[in-house]
Amino acid sequence: MTQRSQTPDDAQTGAPVVEVQNVSKAFSPKRSILDRLRGRDPSAKAVCDVSLAVQHGETLGLVGESGCGKSTLAKLTTGQLTPDDGQVCLDGTRVGDLSERSTAQRRRVGVVFQHARGSFDPRWPVGRSIAEATGDATTASIHGTGPDDVAELLCSVDLTPEIADRYPRELSGGQIQRVALARAIAHDPDVIVLDEPVSGLDMATQARVLSLLADVQQQFGVGYLFISHDLDVVRFLADRVAVMYAGEIVEFGQANKLFQSPNHPYTEALIRAIPSDDPRDTPPMPLRGAPPDPADRPEGCPFHPRCPAVTQSCEEQHPSLEAVQNTRVRCPHAPEATGEADTDDNENVLDRDLDSNPGRS
Ligand SMILES: Nc1ncnc2c1ncn2[C@@H]1O[C@H](COP(=O)(O)OP(=O)(O)OP(=O)(O)O)[C@@H](O)[C@H]1O
Numbered sequence: 001m002t003q004r005s006q007t008p009d010d011a012q013t014g015a016p017v018v019e020v021q022n023v024s025k026a027f028s029p030k031r032s033i034l035d036r037l038r039g040r041d042p043s044a045k046a047v048c049d050v051s052l053a054v055q056h057g058e059t060l061g062l063v064g065e066s067g068c069g070k071s072t073l074a075k076l077t078t079g080q081l082t083p084d085d086g087q088v089c090l091d092g093t094r095v096g097d098l099s100e101r102s103t104a105q106r107r108r109v110g111v112v113f114q115h116a117r118g119s120f121d122p123r124w125p126v127g128r129s130i131a132e133a134t135g136d137a138t139t140a141s142i143h144g145t146g147p148d149d150v151a152e153l154l155c156s157v158d159l160t161p162e163i164a165d166r167y168p169r170e171l172s173g174g175q176i177q178r179v180a181l182a183r184a185i186a187h188d189p190d191v192i193v194l195d196e197p198v199s200g201l202d203m204a205t206q207a208r209v210l211s212l213l214a215d216v217q218q219q220f221g222v223g224y225l226f227i228s229h230d231l232d233v234v235r236f237l238a239d240r241v242a243v244m245y246a247g248e249i250v251e252f253g254q255a256n257k258l259f260q261s262p263n264h265p266y267t268e269a270l271i272r273a274i275p276s277d278d279p280r281d282t283p284p285m286p287l288r289g290a291p292p293d294p295a296d297r298p299e300g301c302p303f304h305p306r307c308p309a310v311t312q313s314c315e316e317q318h319p320s321l322e323a324v325q326n327t328r329v330r331c332p333h334a335p336e337a338t339g340e341a342d343t344d345d346n347e348n349v350l351d352r353d354l355d356s357n358p359g360r361s
Contacts, residue, residue, distance in 0.1 A: 016053030016092075017190040017223055018109055023050050023076050023086035025069075026294075044294035046072040048247040049086070052225075054191050057217065059224040061238030061255065063231055063270065065291050069247040070227045074195045077225060078111050110184035110222075114196035117176045120168040126179045127164025130154070133186035153182040156219065158212055174205035178212065185216060191223040198233060210236050232274045235259055243267045246292050246302035253327030263327050263334035265307050301331070309333050 028043040035042050047069045054060045062070055075081040077088060082097040090108055095101050113119055120129050130150045151161035157178040168176060177197055184192050194213070198206040214237060217224060228234050234241060234255075241258050243251040243266065251264040262268040272285040289306045292298055298305055304314040311333065321330045 016055050017090065018077060018225070019051075019053040019089040019092070020073070020077055020083075021051050021087050021089060023073070023083040023088065024048050025072050025076060025081060025083055042295050045247055045297060046294050047076065047083075050244075050247075050249055051086075052242055052249070052252075054223045054225050056190065056223055057221045058239045059217065059226050059237045061234035061241040062225060062227045062244060063229065063234050063241060064244035066229060067291055067294070068244045069294070070229075070244060071195055073244070074111070074193050074225065074227055078109050078193050079106065107187040108190045110187065110189035110192040112177065112180045112184050112192060112194050112197045114199045115173075116180035116197075117168050117171075117173075119180065120176070122168055125165050125167055126171065126176075126183075127154075130164070130179070130183045130186055133183045149186075153186055154179070156185070156216065157182045158208075172205075173201050174209060177201065177209055181209075181213070181216065185220060185222065189222060191225060193225045193227070195227045196229070197226075199228070199230070206233065213237060231259075231270050235274075243270065246297060247294060248302065248330065249321060249328075250303065250330045251327050252321070252329075257326040261326060261335075263324055263329040264303075264331050265309050266303050303331075 079098040
């Protein structure tokens with residue numbers, strides 16, 4: 001992989017490398033006779049009108065609870081799924097699904113999934129899988145050890161070259177995630193989609209892999225779409241963060257601003273759920289209920305049945321994603337959207353609403 005750093009032009013223009021524009025994806029089970037008679041559409045709307053862009057050398061964090069559509073969005077971005085609506089662009093040019101993408105386009109977006117072991121051929125030593133990604137599988141299989149570039153790739157993810165001869169089953173969880181990263185960077189991508197890359201690893205191994213991801217980004221200037229349900233992990237790496245709920249982006253902004261003063265009540269609940277030993281931190285804000293079934297989304301704001309600040313209009317109107325002072329937010333009652341942010345009186349507007357609606361928390 002070529003070492004490179006972010007060019008001044010990239011930094012100045014913030015030109016997106018990969019962009020998803022207004023993408024939607026629904027999964028349709030077969031309609032039963034009852035569905036047809038009742039005119040019901042049981043399709044699960046996993047991703048609804050999402051737009052995101054990853055720029056050179058940045059980390060865009062994507063967070064949300066299980067089932068909110070993160071992996072579906074990852075697969076739309078990498079071309080493993082085709083959107084029902086919207087499009088995916090590389091450097092501003094629309095691209096289709098994997099079968100339509102040219103090899104060059106496919107190589108520009110790498111991917112590392114959670115539990116990456118399953119993405120390796122169990123019959124091959126991992127060096128051969130990496131070599132295949134570099135387009136040199138024959139060399140690796142004939143010689144039984146990885147060629148120089150495989151060794152170099154393994155070193156760049158903090159592994160020894162001997163690992164190339166091992167089979168996926170012989171590696172620990174942390175090692176296989178690092179091998180997956182080596183394979184992802186092998187074809188010199190501009191962006192890597194990391195879907196829960198450290199979930200299921202112990203804390204020490206998580207920290208090691210996260211620090212390695214930061215080093216690799218620094219070294220190669222690659223952009224990350226970093227997907228996780230764990231905000232603490234996202235806080236470590238992300239430059240910008242998108243919060244997803246029920247298939248939609250509900251808040252989006254610079255990581256430091258979003259973590260400091262979240263505008264959407266869902267973002268606030270996620271942040272307050274991060275475990276903390278600091279007694280000065282605000283206590284967790286438990287959310288009642290569960291996210292909606294994607295096949296049965298509520299009317300109005302999809303978050304309203306769980307929202308501590310719900311009003312009548314939330315049950316009727318679907319909010320759009322609006323720019324406020326610090327972030328973009330899909331909630332007309334957000335502190336900054338109502339001009340109430342940063343005043344002492346309104347600092348804890350959500351706390352007050354919780355207090356006045358104790359039965360709803
Ligand atoms: N191939 C599929 N067929 C039918 N439904 C699907 C399919 N893939 C995903 N879904 C549904 O789409 C919704 C979003 O799933 P997705 O895996 O994208 O969520 P997620 O946020 O990545 O969850 P997790 O963190 O648990 O992986 C879920 O309700 C899921 O059941």
